[in-house]
Structure formats: C-alpha cells, structure tokens
Amino acid sequence: MKKSVYREDILPFILLFSLLILLTLLADSLLHQRDIIWVGRYGGYFGTLLITLSFMYSLRKRKIIRFGTLKWFLVSHEYLGWFGGLMILIHGGIHFNGLLAWLAVAVMLVTIASGLTGRVLLIRSKNLLSSKRNDLLKSGMDLKEVEDRLFWDSTAVDLMKKWRSVHLPITSVFVLLALLHVIAVSAFWKW
C-alpha cells in the first residue's frame, strides 16, 4: 500500500506541535483558575533543565561523551526538547510583556518546529535510501549505476545537512536569548 506522505510525516508533525500549544493553553488556564500561577515560575527552571539535558545528544554526536547509543540520545533529545519546550511555554504563559522573553519563546518554538521537521526528514531519508539501494542491488545493477540512480535520493541526505545548517543557528540564537533572559531576571529579581 502506498504510504501517504501526509499521514506518515506531515500529520504527526502537526499533531505534535498542536499538542504543545493546546497543553500550554490548558495548563495556563488551570494555573490561573486555581490561582497558582507561581507554579509557572518553577516550570521555567524545570524546562531549562530538560532542554539542557537534551543537549547531551550533541555531546554524544561529537564524541565528547562516549556512553550510550546515538539512537538513544537522539530519542531522548526529541522527548526532552518537546517536554522542556512545554514547560517553558507554561512558564511564559499567555502574557505579552518584555520583548526579550518573548523573543526567546518565539525562537524556541521555531527551534522545536525545526526539530520536528528534521525528525520527519531523517526518517524519510533513512527509509528511502535503505530500501532503494537494496532493491537496486538485488536487481543486478552495479554499484555505480545504483549511485547514479540514487543521485536525487541522496539529496535527501544533503537535505539533512541543509536542515542542520538551519537548525543549529536557530538553536544557538535561542540559547543566547534564553541566557540573556535568565541574566536579566536575575539582575532585577527580588532576592
């Protein structure tokens, strides 16, 4: 059965992102109703911790740490990033003051969207290359021909490289804005 791109790739992306926004709205509403908005402050601490932990994937990929498998760290990166983002969104709430904080949240959302996109592209790339290469080799084609035939397909992998060239700077800008926000709050908070 022909797999639907929409069902396999796009729909999960939309659902995950929409769920993030929906849960944020629900949580914010609940915190306000129960008059426990102070919980949101701790959401910021917890979310920052989760996002910081998610960067262990980057350390593993660059072999700065060597325990665990890349696949495990990648899956952890996805979950920690998503949940950490949720905590940060609850922390921010539905308020629009302080441009610095809101820029950080906006860039975080772009980062998460970018991350979800990368997840879709990675899965597609892996599936496409693997199955096609096997099929072509089984049909008796030699390796060079297989490579030629896979030329366009290999752009999928190039697509991943390009995706990384967007995802990394966005993430770096997000980290910068988040740091500036934390410094600003520390500077003006009532200690």
Place this chain on the structure above:
Amino acid sequence: MKKNLLIVFGCLLICIYTLYHFPELMLNPGKLTGGHEQISNDCLKCHTPFRGVQNEKCLDCHVPSEIGIYTVQGIKNDTSDKSAASFHKYLKEKTCINCHCDHQGETPQKPIRKFKHDMLEPSLKTECKACHPGPDDALHQYVSGNCGLCHNSGKWEPASFAHGDHFLLDKDHKTDCRTCHPRNNFLEYTCYGCHEHQKEKTEQKHVKHNISDFSNCTECHRSADEHESERAWRSRKGKRGKTLKAGDRHKNRPKRLKHRSGNEHHDEHEDDDEHDDDD
C-alpha cells in the same frame, strides 16, 4: 561553525543595543503603577542589579506615615478612602515589596501577595475598624467591638464562632440576639431575658432537684431539650459526686447572668398559667 558564531555574535550585539536603549520594551514584565510612568525607562530608579528592590529607594519618595494622607507631591488627600492606606504608618517593618509589585498594572491596591496582619504593630491588630468598614448586615446590627471574638484575620470567613458549640438555637430560641445578650456583650448571656425563664421559677425548679448553684445555665442546658440537660447534669454529678458549681464552667464562656428588667417579651405570652412547673 563559523557561520554559526557570526550569527550568534550579531544577535548578541543587536540585543545589547536594544537592551541599552529600550530597556522598558525589552525587559518590563508588566505595566507600571500609575504615577511611575516618568520613571518607566529608568529601571535602576527602583532596582539594584542582583540585589532586587531596596526599600530605601521606595522610601525616597513614599513616606510611610504620609501614605494615604498626602500624595508624593505633598498634596493632601481628601478622598474618603484615605483611612485604608494610612495603616502603612503602623507597619512594623517598612518592606514595601512584601505587598507591592509595580509591574502588576495601574492599581497599586492590587498587591502581588496577600496582606498579612502580622505585619502590623500588635496594638493595631485588634483595631479592625481602623482600616476596615464595619459590616452592615442584620447579623452584626447589634455587634460592636472586638471582631477577633468570631473572626480570624488569616481567614475572615467563615466566622470561627459556632453558636451550637455553646447553645443550640432551636425553634424555641429563634429570637433577637439582644434577648440573651443584652448590652451588646456577647461574652455574657442571660436566660432571664425571656419571660419563659423567670428567676423565681427557675430557682424553685433547681432547688427541687437539689441544685444549689444554677448561675451558669448552659453548663447543663445546651438546648430546649430538658431531657438532654437532665442527662448532662446526672452525668456530671455521677463523675464528680457533687453538685455543679460555677467554677466548673467551661473556661471560655462567661458565667454572669443578668436579670433582665425589660418588659417587651412579657406581652407575647399573656397566659402565664400555661407555662407551669412541669416537675
């Protein structure tokens, strides 16, 4: 990697520039209280970096003894609600940020956290009317004085007083508070306020049962149910082996009875013969 660093560095420069020139836009977590607009772009007017808001900075403009009485410009406040704010002079410690956060909007009366009466000097804690208007409902119509008898300043409602703990207001006792508590003193009560309980008749009844001290009615009588009171009396007599005395009274409830001289209730029941001794 290089491109990454350039992007980050560029963003950093932009952020620093905007933070320096537009701090209110970049950092302000909420609109300032009305009256602080002119300092809205000067965060350091109130904030000391990494040390929070120092009270001395508030006190530079706001004198606690004059809050609610004079404005910051020294103009006398002639509005009727000035007494509500004038309690500031009675605060034990002048820590403004315990209650006030300027970034909560234009109404400074909306504090960021609940006011605690422990902040007040002890002498003022019992003077509720110094800051709060008295209740104007029927229940409090004849009540004045120490609100703390029934209310807790930590949680005003519901009132901590339960009449049923002392005496059940059953159908036989649905009457004006003043009938049992004359002179607006709810620490004292009298059962002789109603013609149903006349002192002479009461004395006769109790002497008949060998009860010599019956000055504290509610020690045995917690409602109109005489059987209950009899059980209470027998139980106490059995435990202690003696007739009850005034000194055995619950220490939180007073024991003075005042013979009520008013005649208002005598007209309700003209046929006194119907209420004869039943023992």
